[in-house]
Structures are given as C-alpha cells and as structure tokens.
Amino acid sequence: MRKNRGILKPVFVFDLDQTILDSDGIIQVRKPKNPNYNPLYDMSLYEKYMIPLTKEILEKAVELRKRGTISAIFLLSNNSDTKYILQVDAFLRDKFKQVSSLAPNVQHLKLYGSDFFFDNLHWRGSSTREDTSQNPVKSILDVEKMLEEVGLYNKYNYESRNQENTFLKHPLYDKIYFFDDLPDHVLHSQIEKSHSFVISKKMNASKVSDLLKNSKRSTQTKIKSRRSHRSTRRSAKNWIR
Numbered sequence: 605m606r607k608n609r610g611i612l613k614p615v616f617v618f619d620l621d622q623t624i625l626d627s628d629g630i631i632q633v634r635k636p637k638n639p640n641y642n643p644l645y646d647m648s649l650y651e652k653y654m655i656p657l658t659k660e661i662l663e664k665a666v667e668l669r670k671r672g673t674i675s676a677i678f679l680l681s682n683n684s685d686t687k688y689i690l691q692v693d694a695f696l697r698d699k700f701k702q703v704s705s706l707a708p709n710v711q712h713l714k715l716y717g718s719d720f721f722f723d724n725l726h727w728r729g730s731s732t733r734e735d736t737s738q739n740p741v742k743s744i745l746d747v748e749k750m751l752e753e754v755g756l757y758n759k760y761n762y763e764s765r766n767q768e769n770t771f772l773k774h775p776l777y778d779k780i781y782f783f784d785d786l787p788d789h790v791l792h793s794q795i796e797k798s799h800s801f802v803i804s805k806k807m808n809a810s811k812v813s814d815l816l817k818n819s820k821r822s823t824q825t826k827i828k829s830r831r832s833h834r835s836t837r838r839s840a841k842n843w844i845r
C-alpha cells in the first residue's frame with residue numbers, strides 16, 4: 605500500500621434511482637402483449653430515462669477519470685436488484701466506452717464479471733455493505749470501504765490522526781463528491797458542504813460547472829480557497845464549454 609495522503613484525488617459517488625435513471629418513469633412503461641415484460645431490465649429505455657443533469661456530470665466525470673483528475677467513480681445504491689444494477693453499469697460502460705481499471709481488484713465484484721464502468725459498486729444487500737440492515741444508511745464509511753477495496757485508501761494510515769481528537773472530520777471529508785436525489789443520507793452531512801449534491805431538475809448547470817472546475821484544479825488544500833473567489837466562479841462557465 606502506497607502512502608495515500610496527498611495522492612488520493614476526488615472521488616465521485618453516485619446514487620442510482622432518480623439520480624442516474626428515472627426508474628420511477630421506467631416502471632410505468634408497459635407492454636400489454638407481454639405481461640412478463642419488466643421495463644427495468646430493458647436497456648433500450650435507459651438512455652431516454654437518464655436524468656439529464658447527471659448525464660452531464662457523468663460525461664465530465666469520465667473525462668476527469670481518464671485524465672487522472674479524479675481517482676474513482678463509485679455507485680452507492682440502496683436498490684437490491686443486482687441484475688438491474690449490473691445492467692445499468694453495462695449500459696454506462698457501453699455508452700461512455702470506458703472500463704474501470706480498478707474494479708477488477710474488488711473481490712465481491714468478481715462474481716459478476718470483470719468489465720465495469722464504475723470503479724466499485726455497493727448496493728443494498730451486497731456482501732460488503734457497511735450497514736447490512738433493510739434500510740441501510742449511506743455513510744462515509746461506505747466510501748472508505750469502497751476505496752479500500754480498490755486499493756486507494758488504507759484507514760490505518762490515518763489512525764493516529766483520528767485518535768488525536770474524535771471530533772475531527774473524517775480524513776476523506778474533502779475528497780468525496782456525493783450525488784443523490786435524497787437529501788437525508790448521512791453522507792451529505794459528513795463531507796464538505798459544497799461537495800454534496802441533491803440531484804433534482806431544479807439544480808442549475810452553473811453549479812455543475814463550479815463542481816467540475818474545482819475537480820479539475822483540485823489539490824489537497826486548494827479547493828476551498830479557489831471556491832471563495834467570485835471571479836473564479838464566473839469563469840467556471842467558460843471552462844465547461
């Protein structure tokens with residue numbers, strides 16, 4: 605394990621339902637002649653039902669991952685339908701023509717193949733989920749675990765720092781960007797406020813521009829200071845185009 609402090613770059617964590625795909629919309633699709641038809645498994649619907657804002661974020665995220673500006677893109681879902689989740693991953697892999705180089709390191713994913721879009725996927729009921737209850741919370745410990753599984757993080761490197769003061773923020777608090785349609789997951793409150801995104805149709809594109817600009821330029825310490833400059837905020841729009 606290499607020393608990670610200062611090396612780990614931002615990590616994007618996405619929810620699935622109503623964040624990446626409008627699955628509430630998908631399940632309304634009916635094929636009266638085929639009562640066994642389950643639209644959730646119909647990959648031909650996914651493009652149409654992608655949440656437009658997340659599509660934009662994902663497009664940029666794959667560029668950033670390719671350049672090494674961000675370390676990883678994770679899926680953290682409370683859906684328990686493994687088949688559906690893996691199909692969404694395969695859809696994104698084909699859409700963006702990008703395969704994760706980290707996912708093959710993840711033990712629990714080996715059951716399901718080797719070519720994944722996401723660098724790690726945790727869903728409700730997946731064997732390595734931090735909280736195995738019926739309604740698991742999404743917490744920073746989930747992301748910590750996902751990072752450990754892909755070999756990007758070792759919490760014991762941070763042990764002494766944690767022991768100094770139990771009220772210290774988690775060492776990953778400024779590394780994680782979280783996208784979820786639900787505002788009440790614990791993870792939102794455990795990370796830097798400006799990295800927490802509640803996905804809705806109201807969220808405007810300039811906010812995404814800010815996010816991506818800062819990911820591009822981010823270093824361990826500079827995110828905060830750059831964010832405070834209004835002029836840099838304005839120029840974000842230019843960067844995204």
Ligand SMILES: [Mg+2]
Nearest residue numbers: 619621622785
């Ligand atoms: Mg959701």
